[in-house]
Amino acid sequence: GAGVSQSPSNKVTEKGKDVELRCDPISGHTALYWYRQSLGQGLEFLIYFQGNSAPDKSGLPSDRFSAERTGGSVSTLTIQRTQQEDSAVYLCASSRQSQRGYFFGPGTRLTVL
């Protein structure tokens, strides 16, 4: 079946603009995660969804970051008033339930000029 997909694959924006990143998880996967990977760095946890609720938002760096998930499927990560330090690859992952291996999407490379 289809894997995790993300769009756009690349996004270039100007400082101060808002951006929306989309994730389509594998069908039937109830757990969905957003991570951020800066150049040459590890994977930084942002937020976790179980169904449509987000029991763990502890990794969101600031109140400029928000995310939602609808229908237990698609998730959108929104970054308001983007800053240059927001430049990174944003990875989405899903799993059948928590405490199982993740399946990652291809990521969205965000560049803030």
Add this chain to the structure above:
Amino acid sequence: GENVEQHPSTLSVQEGDSAVIKCTYSDSASNYFPWYKQELGKRPQLIIDIRSNVGEKKDQRIAVTLNKTAKHFSLHITETQPEDSAVYFCAAQETDKLIFGTGTRLQVFP
């Protein structure tokens, strides 16, 4: 919360040699430890995982060992091949999410 440390940050080996990557974790409640391989420009992919009720798991040329008492786990790759070249990440489960190490860039020279 959970903290995962990974060493070395880079590792170069000759084709056919073995490679070992080590990770330590801080939360004794963690019970799931996966390893991911990320090739250049690609997404991370799960290559092997281990749960805390076992000490070792093998899959062909790859093996993972876990020492719960010392809170460390390791990835062993035998008979390395050029296609093993990638960045490898270890992770530990913290309640509902994975906490990742900082990665090891493995280069296998022919």
